[in-house]
């Protein structure tokens with residue numbers, strides 16, 4: 037049986053019908069990993085231990101009991117967590133098993149997976165290009181089909197960005213919807229775990245398993261999670277908001293594909309409404325300040341005494357962030373930077389809340405351009421922030437969002453579209469994405485991607 | 492210059508370790524005393540990557556209770572903050588503490604002295620934080636025990652209202668008694684569940700004999716010295732007095748004491764420089780993003796009910812039992828002893844009424860017995876009362892009179908006598924009561940019982 041490109045739910049059904057065995061399943065993926073991983077550098081640790089569970093790839097910033105977890109930094113080169121993150125625990129309890137820990141920007145600092153201390157991951161569409169980041173390894177694992185699905189994490193764009201550049205589905209849930217316990221903290225007030233998948237159904241299914249209150253995370257929401265999968269089949273019409281600011285500086289080909297998608301949404305019976313949102317540039321400033329502050333604090337524990345490796349292993353990016361963050365909250369600076377950033381964050385939230393009275397979702401390109409060549413990010417000091425400009429407002433506000441493919445550019449690189457929804461309305465953005473998937477099959481982008489790794 | 496020209500200005504920082512079952516932000520057992528090092532730890536209190544703090548509700552409730560007992564204003568909005576500094580016993584590189592919005596502010600403790608004198612010392616703030624691990628120096632190496640890491644710690648900061656080490660000591664004693672009444676901490680200085688760090692500086696007085704009230708001092712000295720490692724009540728006065736003397740000597744030379752942290756060496760009875768603090772520490776406080784802010788409604792704050800506190804109990808003993816100040820004070824120092832006193836006193840009053848004993852101001856007499864430890868406090872209430880009755884009754888008994896009265900009572904109560912002889916044991920106590928009443932209680936019960944026993948049996 038050819039398993040290539042089967043979604044998680046398809047695999048589940050094949051197993052239930054005894055069409056394949058777990059052993060065959062693992063053989064299949066482990067063989068592919070052996071073959072393609074050296075080329076792509078997707079995995080930092082491969083778990084070569086077959087189980088009677090469905091394999092899943094997990095970003096290397098989730099603590100996995102007895103499996104090395106590095107956050108792609110040499111500081112944690114030999115850190116083997118004695119405990120399981122809530123996300124991986126819930127997956128394990130529900131029939132999944134970790135097949136490998138995926139590459140990422142070190143400490144999730146970056147948008148290209150190039151700041152990894154273990155060399156960058158290559159974009160499976162073009163090995164000279166970046167898969168995006170920081171969950172670059174997870175997105176690449178899914179499109180090269182080294183795992184049927186992956187878990188990533190997003191602080192601002194780290195799931196949606198790589199999903200867009202690799203041509204898969206990436207879901208960033210509402211802040212607090214999925215527990216952060218065991219996720220190595222980057223920006224604690226922003227971090228969200230989420231799935232990267234080949235189908236919207238898989239994204240809904242995995243979210244259903246990992247979402248919900250966790251008593252180990254005081255910021256996780258008490259709100260009941262929902263039956264995201266069941267909700268997919270509801271036929272609903274939505275009002276989609278479009279803001280001009282979110283198309284500014286966007287590459288022409290990307291703009292064109294997104295506009296074509298908008299026409300399809302219209303034909304499907306959804307309404308498009310022009311709205312005016314706060315310019316995403318404010319979100320960049322807010323995000324940069326808050327995230328740097330939280331980074332400087334969260335990395336303080338790696339003091340060179342524990343975990344065996346010295347602080348010399350922090351590279352330029354981490355050091356820059358720590359310095360900037362520490363400065364921002366040092367005596368006399370707090371009000372001017374941190375406090376102000378929090379005030380603007382409140383304004384951004386209010387702005388979204390206002391606009392969500394008029395529209396159900398906000399639609400825009402996920403990334404302003406398609407995948408850049410490896411090495412190009414060094415030319416820009418705030419590369420990540422600029423690349424993630426369209427992802428940041430939703431991240432700063434803590435809103436749920438999804439990215440899915442809407443076509444390829446002339447270089448055969450995927451283009452992503454994102455939908456941002458109201459707080460805890462993952463079911464609505466999943467519903468609309470599923471409608472779009474049924475209508476367009478994402479223009480065959482996912483299929484084409486996987487077929488590049490078909491032998 | 493005269494010593495009178497110098498006024499010590501002392502403020503206190505006190506840490507109280509709460510005795511909750513689990514730690515402040517994780518499920519680990521809090522009681523670490525005597526446990527094997529690093530046996531009560533988890534990802535959270537070890538600060539492992541990815542671990543998150545979840546606040547202990549009980550600890551928050553107890554902090555509110557304690558703050559209320561210290562007459563503080565409980566804030567409706569409070570939050571945790573991260574306080575950054577590097578030290579090997581601090582696993583996360585920051586301590587979860589509270590900065591600009593503590594749980595409570597603006598309280599006071601009233602200190603009352605035996606002679607009825609009262610003094611009030613103001614409390615600036617009460618906040619909740621986590622304890623650190625413990626460094627153990629062993630020869631060449633230093634080991635870290637994280638069993639204590641993450642224990643709930645209440646920090647109480649006073650205004651610089653103290654001028655005398657005696658007052659500091661009394662304040663601490665009062666605080667300890669209050670905390671033990673609330674039963675929220677062992678508040679034991681020797682075991683580290685109560686820690687004192689005084690800030691000491693000396694104000695030079697311009698005018699001699701100028702009478703200053705503490706809260707009228709506006710110009711505080713430009714420096715202060717923090718003294719650490721005072722780990723017993725015995726050393727509080729000694730450490731402060733030493734430090735005050737030391738600073739006065741420096742000022743007399745026309746110099747300024749250095750702003751620094753000093754340790755106290757109890758063996759030598761001196762303080763020594765630990766760390767100079769020329770510049771203010773920059774802890775880079777910012778709101779803890781892992782813990783949502785706490786909001787307390789007026790109803791919630793109201794719901795926290797204080798038990799009777801030592802001061803109130805002291806007042807009640809003066810009023811209801813007409814105790815002397817000294818015994819009322821001493822009895823109310825320990826809640827268990829005060830409870831015992833009340834039980835004994837109650838029982839004693841019923842018993843002596845039954846037996847028609849006449850003892851002037853018997854509550855005071857019982858109080859004396861307890862305070863002076865005339866009877867072992869290990870006895871149960873009944874045993875204690877019986878002993879008390881024997882001790883408190885007049886010693887000399889007129890044997891002739893007793894015999895006469897017994898004769899009279901026995902003839903008057905033939906039924907009781909036959910009842911007793913037929914096995915009704917209570918009947919004897921009835922007869923004892925009759926005899927005691929006739930003698931107006933001026934006889935020892937023991938003797939009455941003995942005598943009656945002989946007579947009734949025959």
Ligand SMILES: [Zn+2]
Pocket residue numbers: 514517518519531532533534535536537641
């Ligand atoms: Zn613990």
